[in-house]
Amino acid sequence: MKLINELYNYREMIFSLVRRDLKGRYxxxxxxxxxxxxxxxxxxxxxxxxxxxxxxxxxxxxxMFLFVALVPWIFFSTSVLGGATCIWDQQDLVKKIYFPRExxxxxxxxxxxxxxxxxxxxxxxxxxxxxxxxxxxAMLCLPVVIIDELLLSLSMAMIVSGITVYLRDIQYILNIIxxxxxxxxxxxxxxxxxxxxxxxxxxLNPMTxxxxxxxxxxxxxxxxxxxxxFHGSAMxxxxxxxGIFIFSRLKRRFAEVL
Amino acid sequence: xxxxYVIEVSHISKHFRVFKDKGYTLKDIVLFKARRTYEERQVxxxxxxxxxxxxxxxxxxxxxxxxxxxxKLLTRIMYPDSGIINIKGRVSxxxxxxxxxxxxxxxxxxxxxxxxxxxLTRKEIDLRLDSIIKFSELExxxxxPVRTYSSGMYMRxxxxxxxxxxxxxxxxxxxxxxxxxxxxxxxxxxLKEIKAKGVTIVIVSHSLSQIEEICDRSIWIKDGIVEMEGxxxxxxxxxxxxxxxx
Numbered sequence: 001m002k003l004i005n006e007l008y009n010y011r012e013m014i015f016s017l018v019r020r021d022l023k024g025r026y027x028x029x030x031x032x033x034x035x036x037x038x039x040x041x042x043x044x045x046x047x048x049x050x051x052x053x054x055x056x057x058x059x060x061x062x063x064m065f066l067f068v069a070l071v072p073w074i075f076f077s078t079s080v081l082g083g084a085t086c087i088w089d090q091q092d093l094v095k096k097i098y099f100p101r102e103x104x105x106x107x108x109x110x111x112x113x114x115x116x117x118x119x120x121x122x123x124x125x126x127x128x129x130x131x132x133x134x135x136x137x138a139m140l141c142l143p144v145v146i147i148d149e150l151l152l153s154l155s156m157a158m159i160v161s162g163i164t165v166y167l168r169d170i171q172y173i174l175n176i177i178x179x180x181x182x183x184x185x186x187x188x189x190x191x192x193x194x195x196x197x198x199x200x201x202x203x204l205n206p207m208t209x210x211x212x213x214x215x216x217x218x219x220x221x222x223x224x225x226x227x228x229x230f231h232g233s234a235m236x237x238x239x240x241x242x243g244i245f246i247f248s249r250l251k252r253r254f255a256e257v258l
Numbered sequence: 259x260x261x262x263y264v265i266e267v268s269h270i271s272k273h274f275r276v277f278k279d280k281g282y283t284l285k286d287i288v289l290f291k292a293r294r295t296y297e298e299r300q301v302x303x304x305x306x307x308x309x310x311x312x313x314x315x316x317x318x319x320x321x322x323x324x325x326x327x328x329x330k331l332l333t334r335i336m337y338p339d340s341g342i343i344n345i346k347g348r349v350s351x352x353x354x355x356x357x358x359x360x361x362x363x364x365x366x367x368x369x370x371x372x373x374x375x376x377x378l379t380r381k382e383i384d385l386r387l388d389s390i391i392k393f394s395e396l397e398x399x400x401x402x403p404v405r406t407y408s409s410g411m412y413m414r415x416x417x418x419x420x421x422x423x424x425x426x427x428x429x430x431x432x433x434x435x436x437x438x439x440x441x442x443x444x445x446x447x448x449l450k451e452i453k454a455k456g457v458t459i460v461i462v463s464h465s466l467s468q469i470e471e472i473c474d475r476s477i478w479i480k481d482g483i484v485e486m487e488g489x490x491x492x493x494x495x496x497x498x499x500x501x502x503x504x
Contacts, residue, residue: 006479012383013374020371021359067421099375256274257334 003244006100013099017107022114040071040119044126059190061219064132068123068218069187069211075116076153076207077178079109083157084164084171091258101251102244105157113150123218135221144229145213151236152206155243162250165257186211206235263501264427264458265309265332270341271482273300299419301327302338303482314353316323316490318497319451319479325462328479329431332460347426350376355416361405365396368404370418386422393448394418412442421448425468428452430461445474466494 007014026032039094059065086108087101094101101150125170127134163170175233186194202208209232213224275296302324304448304496307314330336331343333351357476358375359368369390373383391400392416394399421428430449449472453459463474469490470474476493478486486493 008378010374010377012370012379013377015380018370032339089439093357093375095335095377097357098335098349098351252337255330 003100003102007106010100010103010248013103014107018111018114021107021111034113037122040122043067043070044122061132064126064130065190065215066188066217067126069215070106071116071123072149072211072214073182073185073187073207074119075112075161076156076210078115078155078181079112080156080160080178081171081174083108083153084160084174085158085255086160088168088258090162093253095258101254102158102197102247105161105247106159107155108159109150111152112153113146115211127218130149133221133224135217138214138217138221138223141213141224142217142231145210145217145232147222147228148213148236149207149231151240152210155240157201158243158247162247162254165250165254181205181207186215190215197233204233206232206239209235260500262310263308263378264311264313264326264346265307265460266342267328267332268306268310268342270302270305270328270331270338270343271300272297272324272331272336272338275299282380289369301482302331304341305355306341307477307484307487309458309460311458312456313475314453314473315463316473316476317462317479318461318464318469318493320501323479324482325479326431329429329460329462332429342464345423345427346480348377348421348423349427349429350425351429351431352417352420353429355413355420359404359412359416362403363484364402365394365404365407366391367402368400368415369419372416373423375422376423378423390418390422393422393444410438410441417445421445421452425457427458427460430459430463445491455487466490466497470494 022033026035028033029035042061044067046088048065051062051066051145055062080098083105086104093099094104124134126132152230160174182188184201185205188204189200191212213228213232216222216224216228276299297388301322305324305328307315314475317328319325327336329351330353331338332345333349333353335353348467356372358371360371363371365475366387368382369387370380372391373386374380391397394400394411394417396411396415399407407415446468451460453472459472461469461473473490475488476490477484477495477499478493486496
């Protein structure tokens, strides 16, 4: 409770870090912020080409099937991989001045979230123009799913950024872990393709219900099952509590170790 | 915690691990465990003191005695191994000026970034902007990028932000050497004004005369414990005697 209150007081710091990150990202490029839209658009173009012309794999509009899961997955994986160094990168600040350390992972993940939402606008546009259409009732569930994923990304970013301060190797190990994690999440394929024996593993993976829900909303144009939403939210909250606890232990020695 | 005291430090201790050769990688940690030998150095053994609201306290002692570490513990950059520190209200520290300054951005923009790091909201910064700029005497240059500033201008801007935070507790480490003589005098007067408003101040300094001028009380820290505590004149007299003999 005290933490929330303190973070609220430091909201301007969070906003200013997010702004700096978003502004800085495409600084010096001619098209600037437009790249935020162009990147996913080109990606989608490539998937369309590959999966509808070359690799026609039996799933209808596979490029769309993949893309609606890949956009949220990229948000999660960047939060974990990029977030790992968010405290290390700001060590001058951490060593010299007090502020709630949670500010750093929070602002990193928030700027990734904004990027994902902008990519989703591309998805929206594509769904409308390709004639697939949008189910507006299902869309109402989208905020819940986004918040679940935000909680997951945030707690993972807190945990890995805290560990990275003590053990630099973690960021290289993470590349492999995140890659494996992607294959253990129904991103490239549907949950119906998972063999029964592996199902418990998938159900313990907090990203599984999130990806299923995104795909339900965008691809199948249906309201996600209540069970999926509940599963995702419960996991999100549980992982967040773990993340806050671990981070609160790790942060005490940041200034000494860095 | 009693009402009278804004800062209560009771029986804190802190030791550091001084690594001879520190490894950050897994290889270093697993394979070369022997290389990661460190010695435990106890910087603070047992320090307790209390500071009343509106009081100014100076911490003195020779280099490495633990006074700067005490200040860092007060700001919560570090945590004590044992003991309790209680501080009431918003704390602003003038330990490191200009934290988070961005050289390519204008002075005005940097005021916002720097003040945000002190935990001010946008509204609060808007309210203080004019007095910060006025205090820094950088009116003409405020929209130029900070990289074009001289080091004196840089410090003036940073000091102006830190001093305008309106904290309840102000922690200062050896930084009243900002800018030219007239700016220093201005900073000093500003500190007195702030103190008169009821802000509690803790200063670490080697300049005994500065402490005598502004502080009500001096605490002499020696080898991680409080050696003596009392009015600056009395403590400084003993401290000077001790320093002469060593």
